[in-house]
Amino acid sequence: xxxxxxxKIGFALGGLAGNNAHGxxxxxxxxxxxxxxxxxxxxxGQILWVQRYxxxxxVQRYxxxxxxxxxxxxxxxxxxxxxxxxxHFHQRDLDLxxxxxxxxxxxxxxxxxxxxxxxxxxxxxxxxxxxxxWPNIFFLREWLDEWxxxxxxPLFKNQFFEEISKIFNGCNKIGIxxxxxxxxxxxxxxxxxxxAQIDLKKPPGYRQAHRSRTLYKNITPPYVKNALWIYQYGFxxxxxxxxxxxxxxxxxxxxxxxxIFVARPINYKWLGKLPSAYIEMEDMKTEVSFNGxxxxxxxxxxxxxxxxxxxxxxxxxxxTTNYPQYHHIQLEEIEMETQESFFDYVFxxxxxxxxxxxxxxxxxxxxxx
Numbered sequence: 001x002x003x004x005x006x007x008k009i010g011f012a013l014g015g016l017a018g019n020n021a022h023g024x025x026x027x028x029x030x031x032x033x034x035x036x037x038x039x040x041x042x043x044x045g046q047i048l049w050v051q052r053y054x055x056x057x058x059v060q061r062y063x064x065x066x067x068x069x070x071x072x073x074x075x076x077x078x079x080x081x082x083x084x085x086x087x088h089f090h091q092r093d094l095d096l097x098x099x100x101x102x103x104x105x106x107x108x109x110x111x112x113x114x115x116x117x118x119x120x121x122x123x124x125x126x127x128x129x130x131x132x133x134w135p136n137i138f139f140l141r142e143w144l145d146e147w148x149x150x151x152x153x154p155l156f157k158n159q160f161f162e163e164i165s166k167i168f169n170g171c172n173k174i175g176i177x178x179x180x181x182x183x184x185x186x187x188x189x190x191x192x193x194x195x196a197q198i199d200l201k202k203p204p205g206y207r208q209a210h211r212s213r214t215l216y217k218n219i220t221p222p223y224v225k226n227a228l229w230i231y232q233y234g235f236x237x238x239x240x241x242x243x244x245x246x247x248x249x250x251x252x253x254x255x256x257x258x259x260i261f262v263a264r265p266i267n268y269k270w271l272g273k274l275p276s277a278y279i280e281m282e283d284m285k286t287e288v289s290f291n292g293x294x295x296x297x298x299x300x301x302x303x304x305x306x307x308x309x310x311x312x313x314x315x316x317x318x319x320t321t322n323y324p325q326y327h328h329i330q331l332e333e334i335e336m337e338t339q340e341s342f343f344d345y346v347f348x349x350x351x352x353x354x355x356x357x358x359x360x361x362x363x364x365x366x367x368x369x
Contacts, residue, residue, distance in 0.1 A: 008256060008257040009038055009258070009367060010039040010040070010042045013040070013046040014042075014290070014294075015042070015242075016248070016266065018337040018345060018346050018348065019344060020044075020049055020339070021079060021304065022265040023042075023263045025355065025358075026351065026356050026357070027076040031070075031074065032357070033364045037174060038174065039196065039199065041178065041253050042178050043255055044228065047224065052170055053366065054167055057076040059264045065233050069283050076284065084345075086098075086104055092343070093230065099346065101154065109153050114122065119147070119148055122146045125145075126142045126146055130142060152230075152232040154233055155235065161221035161224040161225050163223050164224045167219045168210045169193050172195055175192070175195040175196030175200070177191065177192050177222075177244065177249075179243030180226040180227040180243045181242070185330070187215055188214070189219070189240075190214055190250070190253065191218065191227065192216060193218075193219050194218075202213065226240035226241075229242055246293070248264075254329075255301070255325075258328070259332060260331050262332065262335075262336065265352075266290060266335065268295075271337070271338065271351060279342045280342070283340075298331065301329050304329070308326060308327065308328050323344075337354075
C-alpha cells in the first residue's frame with residue numbers, strides 16, 4: 001500500500017552486530033499495515049532483513065490479488081528460526097561459549113586454522129623490524145603487533161550474495177541503497193539499485209562536489225559481500241568494510257522523501273547509570289560512534305526544515321519554488337527504549353522485536369491507515 005496522501009516515504013534501517021531484532025520488528029509492522037515505501041536504505045545485518053521484507057511483501061501482494069489472507073508473522077518466524085539456530089542451550093553463557101567455538105552456521109566460524117598462521121606471519125614481521133631498528137624498539141608494541149586481527153572467517157555462500165543482489169535489483173517500485181567502506185581510500189561506497197539511481201539521479205561512478213568521499217555504484221554480489229565484511233574478518237581476503245562502521249544510518253539518500261521512518265537499534269542517549277565496568281564502556285564506545293555519525297545527517301535535515309519554515313514566514317532563505325529539491329522532511333524515529341549490554345549485540349531477542357513491532361505499528365498507521 002502506498003501512502004494515501006501522496007507523500008514519499010522512506011525507511012532507514014541500521015544494523016548492529018548480531019542483533020537486528022529491532023529493525024526486523026519495524027519491517028514486520030510495515031507488513032502488518034501493508035506499507036510499501038518509496039525508498040529503503042539499510043546497513044549491515046539489515047540488508048538481509050530488507051531482503052526478507054521484500055520477499056514477504058511480494059508474497060503478500062500476490063495473495064491479496066487472489067483474495068487470500070497473507071500470513072501474519074513471516075519475519076517473526078524467521079527471527080525465531082535464527083534464534084533457535086544458535087541458542088541451543090537457552091543459557092547465554094553456554095550459548096556464547098558454543099558460538100565462540102563453532103560460530104554461526106552458514107555465517108562465520110572462529111579462525112581456528114588461520115589464527116596460528118597469521119600469528120606466525122606477524123611474528124616474522126616483528127622480528128624483521130627488531131633486527132632493523134634495534135635498539136630503538138618499543139617491545140610492548142611489537143609484542144601486541146604479533147596478535148592477529150582476524151578472529152573469524154565468513155561462511156556465506158556465493159548464492160547468498162547473488163540472491164540479495166537479484167532481489168534488490170529486481171525491485172522496480174522501491175529504491176534500495178546500502179553502503180560499504182574502503183578504509184585505504186577513505187571512501188564510502190553507496191550501492192543503488194536502478195530505481196534508486198533514477199530517483200536520485202546518481203548513476204554508477206557518480207560523485208557529488210560536496211560529498212567527494214562518497215562514490216555511488218550499482219549492486220552486485222561482490223558488493224553485497226563488501227557491505228557485510230566486519231572487522232573480525234581481517235583484511236587477508238578483502239580490503240573493504242561493512243558500511244555500518246562508517247555510517248550506520250543512511251539519511252542523505254532519503255532526502256527526496258517527505259517522511260523518513262528511522263529504525264535505530266540504539267537510543268540517542270545513554271539510558272541508566274553511566275558505565276563503571278570495562279564491558280559497559282565498550283558498549284558506550286559503539287553507541288557514541290553510531291550516534292555521532294547519525295546526528296550529523298539529522299542536523300542537516302533539521303537545518304533545512306528550519307530554513308524552509310523561515311521562508312514560509314516570508315523570510316527568503318530558501319526558495320522552494322525554484323529549488324523544489326528542498327522541502328520539509330518529517331523524521332519518525334523508532335529507537336530502542338532499553339539499554340542493552342555489549343553481549344546483547346550477539347544474541348537476537350524476541351522481546352526487542354515485539355516492542356519495535358508495537359511502537360512502529362502505531363507510527364506507520366498514521367501514514368498507512
